[in-house]
Amino acid sequence: MTQSITFTVQPGGHLRGEARVPGDKSISHRSIMLGSLAEGITHVSGFLEGEDALATLRSFQAMGVEIEGPINGNVTIHGVGLDGLTAPKDPLYLGNSGTSMRLLCGLLAGQKFDAVLTGDESLSGRPMKRVIDPLSQMGAVIESADQGRAPLTIRGQAGLHGIHYDMPIASAQVKSCLLLAGLYAEGVTSVVEPAPTRDHTERMLVGFSYPVKKEGSQVSISRQVKLTATDIDVPSDISSAAFFLVGASIAPDSDLTLKHVGVNPTRTGIIDILKLMGADIELSNQRTVGGEPVADIRVQSAQLKGIAIPENLVALAIDEFPVIFVAAACAEGETVLTGAKELRVKESDRIQVMADGLKTLGVNAKPTEDGMIIQGGVIGGGKVISHHDHRIAMAFAIAGLRANDAILIDDCANVNTSFPGFVTLASQLGLDISSEEKV
Template structure:
């Protein structure tokens, strides 16, 4: 479905954002590995975490959904997973496939993991190699892509694994496999990545010579997962940018997850001069949360380098929109990983910026944007590339135009933010 976006005279309102997808995935998986019952509230209604639920049910885990975004998970423990009767369909969810691969490899359950057309062309080599080193037998299309066929004939071997890239999915995959081993598996991290897995599993972490060493083994007790999932910071980022760039805006976002390994975009917007107030700091389970308010702001240009990128990788598309309205040249480098998301997001951004009449240059690992506080994007039919974050970034950009624009296949926002278009309408009416 295509969506038409009219220029907004103002943006005002309070939004109840969707639940955090990354935490929702993990809450369901870890609750299944816990021996006992967990009650998870504010579980994400997005498509991806529900692919995780479908897979866990196929593995013999009873999950009740009594309503109001609540789950009751009857955990079967590490040794209670059952061989599925059919494929484990991960849908469009790379998180489901990569994290579940660690669980399947560790458990020794024979299973076949599949995905939709988009997921089936995303590389899985990064997880295949360490899992094979631990003793898993994995067959993959072209030895790289789904479907993935798993079996394990021998005991799981512990692994000493220096993380080659700052990837929370790769880190989590290896640590989850390690939970099933008698000896400790170690993941050595030199650049930070999202730490939800080690937080929610309460894993041992050692800081040593500018490295983080995270360990997992069968000795680790998988804790229950009874808590409220925080609201998604990645969803908040779209409205933080919209509120900052629009000349007549004030937007309030309660209960947002502020995990420090997720909120690089918050610091970047503060560096750019965004007028934001953070109040009511609290915790939901192991995760920090707070309320955020943003107002119209004059923005300065910014440089985002490879050291910062892992902490804001999902927010770079919408940060690019903020850069369009900053007073000067902004630069993103070290972001080649964006070419391996649901689509090549650097290429998708370049097409969006070109359609809008922006002054920019694309590079192999990023881009530069010459911003202008008075920039008004050309009305256009923006391609979403069936990528939820590209679609939402295009919608925020279209709010600033002199005339209406269209976001093609904008329904893909449901992957992470099913209520996005309703919330946009709430702010503009």
């Protein structure tokens, strides 16, 4: 990417009003994948028009699926059936999207054609052995660069077989990858997870009339005849809402309502953690839309206090920790996170990058191997680097609400991967933020 974007946030402000943040990234990815493999036409509304989800959409177009849109979040997918994909002429470029790459590995492992998956510099550094190894046990043939990194070449295999896999680490992407491969495998594919992770794939398979068996921490799938097209209304992404949940909690005189937010119990760790810290958050208008629980969330400012974050909530809030660290910096006392080693292999090393940035702003933040220890106190101003990580950039923007001087954030172009329009919406709600593009 030739452009670089810098955010400048002036100190102070509060968040007030009502907003609907963009659609859920996880559900947007999966709606394209399953809609493409279904028989019939799938209509999606609320689709996230961010770079990551669009990378998935373009990949399926490259494999012969007719997809119209997105227009204002509306996408129409003309499904080609489980065996209807065709070989892409060129490598499939997935940008910054780990979800696209890991899930497509599973889905492509059972096709009859070869495909190459590539990504940007950040994605090419992320660990893919965690999906390559179990897929190889199923009979997949996947060639990679050093240490299992992208680019990945997936050889067409008409002979996957189901396996029973105990996942060494809790990862929704690994689980989803193997379930998608299970659509093409002989026999039963079952995955056991060490801790609960997001279950959007399982819920959506059921939405497409495809049977999934869940027993305790084990999920199983076997080859069936077909997926049947359905309509999907994508709820707002709780990972995007998280920035405003924290912002309204830490900024005095805030009162904010976020509409139609997905509150899938495998994703609400952020709400549980903030409530343990003393946040004033209430859910209303709770309902189920397309198999996914949805609610309106009202948050008002509160004095947060430091806590030891329960390890059983870590996997349920794994993407929200950059902004949880900002909440901790504004809380009274000490916040301790353990059991979150996974944060070191996200779009950036989120433990180190957040600790470095918080220290720049004068916060006492000590990184540990699997977490962080943060003493709440005063946030100053300064220049922080997001290392091209969208969630780091937005977390430091929210810190401006409690800073006593301006914060400059470099490398913010990737915010468009998950939250296009972040600066505009944050400004409307009361954050003093501007964005400058340099080529």
